[in-house]
Amino acid sequence: xxxxxxxxxxxxxxxxxxxxxxxxxxxxxxxxxxxxxxxxxxxxxxxxxxxxxxxxxxxxxxxxxxxxxxxxxxxxxxxxxxxxxxxxxxxxxxxxxxxxxxxxxxxxxxxxxxxxxxxxxxxxxxxxxxxxxxxxxxxxx
Numbered sequence: 001x002x003x004x005x006x007x008x009x010x011x012x013x014x015x016x017x018x019x020x021x022x023x024x025x026x027x028x029x030x031x032x033x034x035x036x037x038x039x040x041x042x043x044x045x046x047x048x049x050x051x052x053x054x055x056x057x058x059x060x061x062x063x064x065x066x067x068x069x070x071x072x073x074x075x076x077x078x079x080x081x082x083x084x085x086x087x088x089x090x091x092x093x094x095x096x097x098x099x100x101x102x103x104x105x106x107x108x109x110x111x112x113x114x115x116x117x118x119x120x121x122x123x124x125x126x127x128x129x130x131x132x133x134x135x136x137x138x139x140x141x
Contacts, residue, residue, distance in 0.1 A: 003037045010045040012085050022104070025139050026111055030077055032135075033115045038071070038078030040114070042107060047086035063087055065106050068113040081110035101136070108135045 005023040007016045016022060030037050047063050054060045054067060065087035071078040083106055092102035109119075112131050118124040 002039060004039055005037070006039070006041040008041060008043045010043050010082075011049045012044055012046050014044045014085050016042075016044070016103075017100075022107065025135075026108070028138060029108060029111055029135050030115070033112075035075050035077045035115055038073070038076040040077065040079055040081065040111065042081045042083060042110070044083050044085050047084050050082055050084040050087070053082060065091060066110050068110045070114050072114055077111070077114045079110075079114045081107065081114075083107065083110070104136060104139055105132050108132055 005019075005026055007019050007022075009015065026040070027037055050067060051061075051063055054062065054064055058067065063084070065084055067082045069080040069082075071080075083103070088103050088106055089099055091097075091106075092099045095102065097105070109128065109132055112128060112135075113119075117128050117131060119128045
């Protein structure tokens with residue numbers, strides 16, 4: 001397996017700006033978490049595409065901004081991050097954030113899930129937000 005981060009689009013016309021800068025940033029995140037990069041694929045898609053995945057794979061019937069499939073083994077981090085561009089756009093408006101900042105937050109959120117962080121309890125959610133904010137502060141693209 002190669003150590004690489006891929007950015008793809010499934011049913012939307014979208015490509016991330018500065019993919020190498022984002023990849024380098026995520027590698028720093030993994031290093032800070034004492035993890036190594038395996039293979040991470042970030043797939044940008046629509047609300048409907050992600051809703052279908054949410055229903056089929058997780059039996060959840062609601063829209064979400066990201067679904068993470070974790071293939072990590074020990075400290076070697078690998079997985080697929082499916083991100084709804086529609087949801088990121090809507091959330092950026094709701095949260096008063098730029099689209100780019102919200103997109104970066106969702107990407108690092110998925111990577112933190114791959115590192116073992118959860119967000120099911122208030123304590124986990126608070127820790128996840130603190131980690132997201134810290135790593136967002138390190139991003140320079």
